[in-house]
Amino acid sequence: MENTKRTEWDEEEEQAEVSIWKYIFRFTEMAVVKCAIELGIADTIESHGGGPMTLSELSSTLGCDPSPLSRVLRFLTHRGIFKEMPTTKGSPRYAQTRLSSRLLRKGEHSMAALILFESSPVMLAPWHRLSARVLAYETAPFEVVHGEDIWRYAAENPGHSRLINEAMACDARLVVPAMLQGCPEVFDGLSSLVDVGGGNGTTLQLLVKSCQWIRGINFDLPNVVSDAAEFPGIERVGGDMFASVPKADAAFLKNVLHDWGDNECIQILKKCRESIPEGKGKVIIVEAVIDQEAKISDKLTDAHTTTGKERTLEEWGLVLGKAGFRNLRCDGYGYKDQLC
Ligand SMILES: C[S@@+](CC[C@H](N)C(=O)[O-])C[C@H]1O[C@@H](n2cnc3c(N)ncnc32)[C@H](O)[C@@H]1O
Numbered sequence: 001m002e003n004t005k006r007t008e009w010d011e012e013e014e015q016a017e018v019s020i021w022k023y024i025f026r027f028t029e030m031a032v033v034k035c036a037i038e039l040g041i042a043d044t045i046e047s048h049g050g051g052p053m054t055l056s057e058l059s060s061t062l063g064c065d066p067s068p069l070s071r072v073l074r075f076l077t078h079r080g081i082f083k084e085m086p087t088t089k090g091s092p093r094y095a096q097t098r099l100s101s102r103l104l105r106k107g108e109h110s111m112a113a114l115i116l117f118e119s120s121p122v123m124l125a126p127w128h129r130l131s132a133r134v135l136a137y138e139t140a141p142f143e144v145v146h147g148e149d150i151w152r153y154a155a156e157n158p159g160h161s162r163l164i165n166e167a168m169a170c171d172a173r174l175v176v177p178a179m180l181q182g183c184p185e186v187f188d189g190l191s192s193l194v195d196v197g198g199g200n201g202t203t204l205q206l207l208v209k210s211c212q213w214i215r216g217i218n219f220d221l222p223n224v225v226s227d228a229a230e231f232p233g234i235e236r237v238g239g240d241m242f243a244s245v246p247k248a249d250a251a252f253l254k255n256v257l258h259d260w261g262d263n264e265c266i267q268i269l270k271k272c273r274e275s276i277p278e279g280k281g282k283v284i285i286v287e288a289v290i291d292q293e294a295k296i297s298d299k300l301t302d303a304h305t306t307t308g309k310e311r312t313l314e315e316w317g318l319v320l321g322k323a324g325f326r327n328l329r330c331d332g333y334g335y336k337d338q339l340c
């Protein structure tokens with residue numbers, strides 16, 4: 001009699017055959033979502049009164065071929081990005097989901113700029129050099145592909161600089177409210193705060209709006225601050241954080257240190273220490289913390305910068321200790337396991 005009992009090995013084998021297709025075609029998810037943003041599908045449905053639209057209504061409003069559009073919509077509805085509504089006349093109608101209406105539309109909560117940044121040819125090309133970086137640690141993928149590091153490249157390519165700043169602003173609009181809700185006491189008693197590598201100032205705008213007793217200094221490279229909008233209560237200062245950081249009660253670093261190796265982080269943190277009052281100043285860091293065990297907060301950004309890396313709590317502790325910080329406080333405030 002044939003032995004029909006499935007072994008653990010059979011199940012693993014079957015699962016592997018299914019899983020491999022994810023790795024072959026997952027890139028299409030990013031490409032199709034990017035396409036939906038570029039076409040403006042979510043904004044079009046919204047400006048049609050938010051109600052469902054048929055394929056022909058959508059294709060004529062967008063001025064595109066209904067045939068490829070129908071396949072793009074099928075792909076997106078299968079993934080819950082839009083939804084197909086029941087129809088009596090045989091033609092499907094497409095409606096928003098929370099994801100498309102909140103995150104893909106233009107507006108306060110949009111993540112569109114971050115998707116357009118990560119999916120841009122400039123940012124994707126270095127990923128093809130990841131194995132080269134792993135094999136020869138000195139190889140910096142972004143520099144190999146573009147001839148200079150991301151910040152010099154951005155200074156010479158204002159369009160890319162704007163893409164970076166708008167992408168970071170998306171993250172700020174999600175993270176800062178969560179941070180203010182999760183650990184508001186961090187900002188009590190501060191009369192001034194310098195946002196080191198503050199980008200176009202979105203983080204500080206949200207902070208000073210909510211903590212009006214704080215005078216903000218948005219500190220970044222000269223080409224970045226010159227592009228940041230003016231905002232009451234915020235001074236814009238251009239400079240280099242490796243040379244010096246403007247003085248304030250607290251230095252704030254969000255998504256900056258992960259762009260740098262340990263030695264550079266130590267240099268930046270030492271400059272931050274010099275900028276705050278001895279004994280009572282503080283440095284506030286907002287970064288992802290990789291949880292080695294749980295495998296839930298995984299993130300890899302090695303191809304983006306020359307020496308940057310994501311770190312575990314232990315690795316963050318080492319860097320902070322070497323920069324001379326002893327009195328550490330760590331708050332996970334629930335959004336993407338960031339550390340404040
Ligand atoms: C990943 S972005 C983070 C932006 C912002 N903190 C946020 O989270 O929205 C890193 C920032 O560091 C800035 N930066 C890079 N090198 C710098 C330097 N030497 N001095 C000051 N800022 C720098 C970049 O221009 C960029 O705005």
